[in-house]
Amino acid sequence: MCCPSNAALILSLLKEKSSGVFGHSIVTGIIAREIAVDIGLCDDEVNILYLAGLLHDIGKIFIEDSILLSRENLTFKQFNIIKQHPERGARTVERFISEKLAPPILYHHELPNGKGYPYGLRNDEIPLSAKIISTADKFSALTMERPYRSALVTDMAVLVIDDHIKTFFDGKSRFVRSSLKSLNMRDLHILSAQISNDIDSLLASLKYSI
Numbered sequence: 001m002c003c004p005s006n007a008a009l010i011l012s013l014l015k016e017k018s019s020g021v022f023g024h025s026i027v028t029g030i031i032a033r034e035i036a037v038d039i040g041l042c043d044d045e046v047n048i049l050y051l052a053g054l055l056h057d058i059g060k061i062f063i064e065d066s067i068l069l070s071r072e073n074l075t076f077k078q079f080n081i082i083k084q085h086p087e088r089g090a091r092t093v094e095r096f097i098s099e100k101l102a103p104p105i106l107y108h109h110e111l112p113n114g115k116g117y118p119y120g121l122r123n124d125e126i127p128l129s130a131k132i133i134s135t136a137d138k139f140s141a142l143t144m145e146r147p148y149r150s151a152l153v154t155d156m157a158v159l160v161i162d163d164h165i166k167t168f169f170d171g172k173s174r175f176v177r178s179s180l181k182s183l184n185m186r187d188l189h190i191l192s193a194q195i196s197n198d199i200d201s202l203l204a205s206l207k208y209s210i
């Protein structure tokens, strides 16, 4: 089952919850789509990756504002609550949009060194779709302005996640690297702020495709 109108509704809940997480999610979706195209995935997979990027942090709509929007350092207990968002997000998309979106969302915080969450999977146990969302997620975050640091320029952000890219994509890592380097992140973050008012147009290309 795929239900784009549910996707629009659920994305609007995320936008209501946190415009920051919503903007980051738009950028993550666009980057994931670029990587998917550049490593040669088919149109269906490209669409799934785009939508999974837009929805990867959707589990955060269930996290209370005092934790999600906190500007203080989180306690161990609070961080454990944040760490529930991949599972809660995967359950949500599986039930209301499409089961195909669940794996990239469920595993997007797994890491190449096996120290990620929720399961601490090893590199070869992590699906390619989740590796793409993880990379797009990190790149989106690094190139975004934060209260405690300025945005990294594209080349520097690629350098910071280079080990991540090498382990995750092996023979295809050069395509991922050049895909990321081709992006104009400044424009992309500005664009995400502009199009965030029009969720339907974000999803328009997906209507008949997944």
Ligand SMILES: [Fe+2]
Binding pocket: 056, 057, 085, 108, 109
């Ligand atoms: Fe996340």
Ligand SMILES: [Fe+2]
Binding pocket: 024, 028, 056, 057, 137
């Ligand atoms: Fe994220």
